[in-house]
Amino acid sequence: MAVDDKNATTTRLLTLLNVSATKSLKRKLASEEPQRAEKLNKRRSLQFLPVDEDEPAKSASQPDAEQDGEGPENQENDQEAEDGADDEVQDSTDSYEAHFGAHSAVLTPSAREAVDRRAWTTFREKCGRLGTLMQVLPEGSSSTEWRKDRQKIPDKLREPFDGRQAKLPRELAEMQNDLLAMLSSQRDVYITRTTLDTHASMREAITLHALNHVTKKRRRVLKNNERLAHAAKSGASAPEDVQDQGFTRPSVLILLPFRSFALKWLNALTSHTPSPTYQIENRSRFEGEYGLPPNAIDKLATAEPGAYPRDHVEMFKGNVDDSFRVGIKMTRKSVKLFADFYGCDIIIASPLGLRLSIEKEKSADFLSSIEVLIVDQMDALTMQNWDHIQFVFSRLNQLPKESHDVDFSRIKPWYLDGHAAYLRQSILLSAYETPEMRALFNGSLKNVAGKFRTERRWTPVEVPEGIQQEFVQFDCVSPKDEAEKRFQYFTTQLLPSVLKSAVQSVNTVVFVPSSFDFIRVQNHFRKNTGVSFTVLSEYSSNQDISRARQAFFSGKKSFLLISERFHFFRRYKIRGIRNLIFYGPPDHPQFYTELLSYPFLDDNVEASDVTCRVLYSKYDWMRLERIAGSEGASALIRRDS
Missing domain, CATH: 3.40.50.300 (P-loop containing nucleotide triphosphate hydrolases)
Structure with missing residues (x-):
């Protein structure tokens, strides 16, 4: 231990001793009959x-x-003190x-x-x-x-x-x-x-x-x-x-x-x-x-299987x-x-x-x-x-x-x-x-x-057959700059390319894993894009959720922003999806599979009608591995290096 740390420890212990001695002194003064203060x-x-x-x-x-x-602890007042502890020999070979x-x-x-x-x-x-x-x-x-x-x-x-x-x-x-x-x-x-x-x-x-x-x-x-x-x-x-x-x-x-x-x-x-x-x-x-x-009813426990x-x-x-x-x-x-x-x-x-x-x-x-x-x-x-x-x-x-x-x-x-x-x-x-x-x-x-x-090595998640998945990598050399680089790439390259397409600029869900990133993306949509959108976050009330889902499904809102925490706590099935943008790979790999399955809740939807983009960097390795598998994630990370 360093000298400074040792001195700090000694000072703290002396303080504890003084506190205990002070308490003993107070008890002595409060007593009707004088008595010798006990040693700590x-x-x-x-x-x-x-x-x-x-x-x-x-x-x-x-x-x-x-x-x-x-x-x-040493003032043990259990009945077992009367019976005595089990007879056991201190065994130095015991790992405890x-x-x-x-x-x-x-x-x-x-x-x-x-x-x-x-x-x-x-x-x-x-x-x-x-x-x-x-x-x-x-x-x-x-x-x-x-x-x-x-x-x-x-x-x-x-x-x-x-x-x-x-x-x-x-x-x-x-x-x-x-x-x-x-x-x-x-x-x-x-x-x-x-x-x-x-x-x-x-x-x-x-x-x-x-x-x-x-x-x-x-x-x-x-x-x-x-x-x-x-x-x-x-x-x-x-x-x-x-x-x-x-x-x-x-x-x-x-x-x-x-x-x-x-x-x-x-x-x-x-x-x-x-x-x-x-x-x-x-x-x-x-x-x-x-x-x-x-008398409370647990809807999850009593729900039908599936x-x-x-x-x-x-x-x-x-x-x-x-x-x-x-x-x-x-x-x-x-x-x-x-x-x-x-x-x-x-x-x-x-x-x-x-x-x-x-x-x-x-x-x-x-x-x-x-x-x-x-x-x-x-x-x-x-x-x-x-x-x-x-x-x-x-x-x-x-x-x-x-x-x-x-x-x-x-x-x-x-x-x-x-x-x-x-x-x-x-x-x-x-x-x-x-x-x-x-x-x-x-x-x-x-x-x-x-x-x-x-x-454990991961295998790729299962997604509906025929969907074209596009993994989009952005450059980043430091984890400290990762959030800023991701936002810049999304707002200057990925999102503008989506907005240029008449097909991809409607019925589009943007899934954001981080709550901090979610607020930032929401503010960008509000101030800079000029497109209609609605949001589903962990702070959305039941009324807000109902309105947002209905507005998106009916086409009144072109974009729907979803936070991962919302999906974690609520797990609603979203209808009306044709395009998916993952601002980053989700932490939960099953969320990726679920969101890609939601377009097929609607009638007459073909796999070719659905697009999927995933924005990632080399610092998304753990999340990427759970989606693309260990081998697939390695290939994606090395792809542009």
């Missing part, structure tokens, strides 16, 4: 005494548990202990220095059902046989999972095992192409891994609680090797786009904790807040509110929903919901000790506001502003050193890859153990 790192035997497990959580009445709570133990085997100065320089070495290999795998390690590290890094999963968690896995098709069971092997290495995992058929199985494997992480951490804390309590009773000196936690209790964060997915992830999580062994508290409340309201594309149904059925956050506390015998953030183990939230909570409380301390981060449906999150994702990532594993009554003698050394981000395991899932996701993977994931990224 004094081990107190009273904190290990159990309380009634059935006592309601203080935050149970607070919606979405957005209020700050009390009780650091080797990675997240007090003295992590992978957190070396050379590895941290390589990560800070973004000096990575890449190895390509095959990984069974997950396909080609890119193994990315800090410079100086050698490619390792990561499949040997098995993480031991308790039988109580593994047996229910094995029973369900036995009923799966062989390819899904093998995929789960491959994924669990990757997760057991404690490296970052970026799945770049999830499918509708594999998503549920992946979710179940990942929740097993997350629950196992929480279980191992909790057992270590409780075991050390027992040791400290026994030492206090016997009058022996307290053991020193009890550094077993972070600044705050939450260690797993799951980011999702909609409440309906929070319900799916909770169901997957609790499938590993079957009753009657576990009690799930506040489940009816959770289902009420994260499911549909009573009425809507399958991916749209799976994405938008259920509760699609995008602002939520909830804490989940795991004990030996229960799963407590709506637990306070500072008293929970797992946080499930949307990026927007988490950001609103952080900005309201002016604190992100509950994210200071996240050890496992899961981001699902990243493709959907790009259709919301990517800035919320970046906001959350920038506040992960930062030194907290307050001490939250933590016992600093129980904190792992690498937390105190400000190195938590180098050990956090991030798990990213998406149906496809975008430059924003790749930048997040390359720049924000600092796991010194390394990271995995899957690779």
